[in-house]
Amino acid sequence: MTKVLFINPVVREEDVPRHVPYGIALLAAIAIREGHQVQVYDANAWRLGEDTLREVLRADDWQAIALGGITTAYGSIKQIVKVARAECPQAVIMLGGGVLTSLPKEVMTWLPEIDVGCVGEGFVTFPEMLDMVDSGQRDWMKIAGTISRDSLGRLVLSAQRGLLENLDSLPYPAWDLFPLEEIYFKNSQMLFSPEGMMAKRRLDINVSYGCSMICRYCYHLGIAGDMRYETDETGEVAVSFDQPGSYSRSIRYHSPDYIVRMIKHIHDKYGVDFVLFLDENLMTMDQHSGRTWLKDICRLLHESGLAPVPEFDESGQLAGWKGIYWSGTSHATLCTKEVLKTMRAAGCSHLVYGYESFSSHVLKTVGKGSTPATNERSLFWTLEAGIRPVPNLIIGFPNEDFQSIRDNIKALDRLGISVKPHFATAYPGSEWFTTYRDSLTAQYNGDLEAYILELGDATTISGVISKNFTAVELIGLRELQLQGNLRLIDAYETVWKSRQGL
Numbered sequence: 455m456t457k458v459l460f461i462n463p464v465v466r467e468e469d470v471p472r473h474v475p476y477g478i479a480l481l482a483a484i485a486i487r488e489g490h491q492v493q494v495y496d497a498n499a500w501r502l503g504e505d506t507l508r509e510v511l512r513a514d515d516w517q518a519i520a521l522g523g524i525t526t527a528y529g530s531i532k533q534i535v536k537v538a539r540a541e542c543p544q545a546v547i548m549l550g551g552g553v554l555t556s557l558p559k560e561v562m563t564w565l566p567e568i569d570v571g572c573v574g575e576g577f578v579t580f581p582e583m584l585d586m587v588d589s590g591q592r593d594w595m596k597i598a599g600t601i602s603r604d605s606l607g608r609l610v611l612s613a614q615r616g617l618l619e620n621l622d623s624l625p626y627p628a629w630d631l632f633p634l635e636e637i638y639f640k641n642s643q644m645l646f647s648p649e650g651m652m653a654k655r656r657l658d659i660n661v662s663y664g665c666s667m668i669c670r671y672c673y674h675l676g677i678a679g680d681m682r683y684e685t686d687e688t689g690e691v692a693v694s695f696d697q698p699g700s701y702s703r704s705i706r707y708h709s710p711d712y713i714v715r716m717i718k719h720i721h722d723k724y725g726v727d728f729v730l731f732l733d734e735n736l737m738t739m740d741q742h743s744g745r746t747w748l749k750d751i752c753r754l755l756h757e758s759g760l761a762p763v764p765e766f767d768e769s770g771q772l773a774g775w776k777g778i779y780w781s782g783t784s785h786a787t788l789c790t791k792e793v794l795k796t797m798r799a800a801g802c803s804h805l806v807y808g809y810e811s812f813s814s815h816v817l818k819t820v821g822k823g824s825t826p827a828t829n830e831r832s833l834f835w836t837l838e839a840g841i842r843p844v845p846n847l848i849i850g851f852p853n854e855d856f857q858s859i860r861d862n863i864k865a866l867d868r869l870g871i872s873v874k875p876h877f878a879t880a881y882p883g884s885e886w887f888t889t890y891r892d893s894l895t896a897q898y899n900g901d902l903e904a905y906i907l908e909l910g911d912a913t914t915i916s917g918v919i920s921k922n923f924t925a926v927e928l929i930g931l932r933e934l935q936l937q938g939n940l941r942l943i944d945a946y947e948t949v950w951k952s953r954q955g956l
Contacts, residue, residue: 464527556673
């Protein structure tokens with residue numbers, strides 16, 4: 455058996471740690487099931503700095519040190535692996551997740567401390583990597599889905615790893631290895647609905663992989679069938695993702711029975727009162743199942759006694775509940791009145807909608823299939839069902855212009871809602887990253903890693919893909935859109951046109 459230390463890197467430092475890292479928790483459970491000795495240091499939860507990290511690394515003779523995360527964790531990962539290599543020269547350092555899969559050769563080049571990377575889905579690959587460590591061998595090319603260095607130090611990709619079809623064969627995540635009581639339950643509240651604000655013991659689950667949409671800003675982490683291995687003219691094998699006009703999708707999801715059994719498990723064991731579905735798009739799975747998936751989940755929640763029973767105080771305000779409330783994601787064109795009402799009756803408190811824009815000409819370029827009318831319709835359908843819709847908008851699309859900003863202001867005013875937009879951000883693995891990679895690199899003086907290091911959660915601006923506006927202009931225009939200030943937008947358009955010679 456292999457003695458493995460998982461390290462969860464720091465992410466979203468501007469906020470408190472709210473979410474147990476689901477991927478690491480799941481891989482830890484798989485490793486334990488395979489007989490390996492597993493420990494976790496959740497650097498994002500504890501945030502105790504480098505001295506504590508060194509103490510953890512010195513605490514045992516680790517044979518493997520495993521890290522993973524999304525691209526925005528890259529800066530933390532870069533710091534961690536340097537310390538890990540210095541403190542544990544004998545250990546095999548492994549990296550996986552979207553941060554590696556999106557740019558495997560680049561990340562392995564930037565992080566020479568990494569011995570082997572897991573490209574794409576790790577459910578089968580990762581335990582095979584641990585078995586290789588246990589055997590004392592280092593022939594990573596025998597394991598599909600890896601990237602490593604050959605005897606000459608050149609990066610080599612092994613064969614592509616296929617996706618796991620039977621998701622119900624997976625164990626439940628190893629939540630016990632994380633500081634639930636000390637950190638995560640204390641940060642359970644979600645400020646999107648009364649139930650979310652009152653949550654005291656929340657855990658997150660992920661019950662599907664993939665999405666039917668082709669949103670050009672989105673990256674599916676190599677788990678949606680969109681990842682391909684291609685050989686270039688020199689014979690080099692490279693990983694590619696969505697290309698303009700070339701898309702593929704694999705839609706996979708747990709059975710409703712598995713999902714509700716897992717929810718009942720965390721409710722009974724941890725006293726969980728709120729569950730967040732981390733899934734990309736719950737409505738994709740419902741449509742793909744023939745409109746049975748969500749209906750069956752809701753039915754089983756009722757049959758298992760998990761559908762919440764609210765309790766009210768003397769003034770009629772919500773005071774608590776028995777059972778669990780839950781939330782997740784929806785889609786403007788795929789939701790229906792029937793499914794929304796069914797979800798509310800089973801405890802759904804709020805749904806996140808990626809509306810992105812209320813401008814027709816912008817939405818046509820996004821690839822999401824939605825229109826201003828479907829956005830607006832879904833908002834009212836969700837409200838009518840008793841669920842709080844949480845609208846997301848983006849500013850800075852490639853064809854963003856003054857008219858699209860006006861369209862957003864007028865729609866938000868008409869609907870009576872206020873939304874602070876995210877900035878359009880081309881994350882590695884997305885189609886827009888492929889399209890604008892050269893431009894993004896040029897904005898960072900030819901240093902792609904500098905761009906990756908600056909990527910955050912799109913609440914602050916990084917590389918710009920807008921054809922009309924600079925970063926400074928987008929920051930100001932976002933504020934004016936938030937204020938609904940048409941006067942100043944009209945005034946600046948006059949200045950902008952003059953500078954453009956229009």
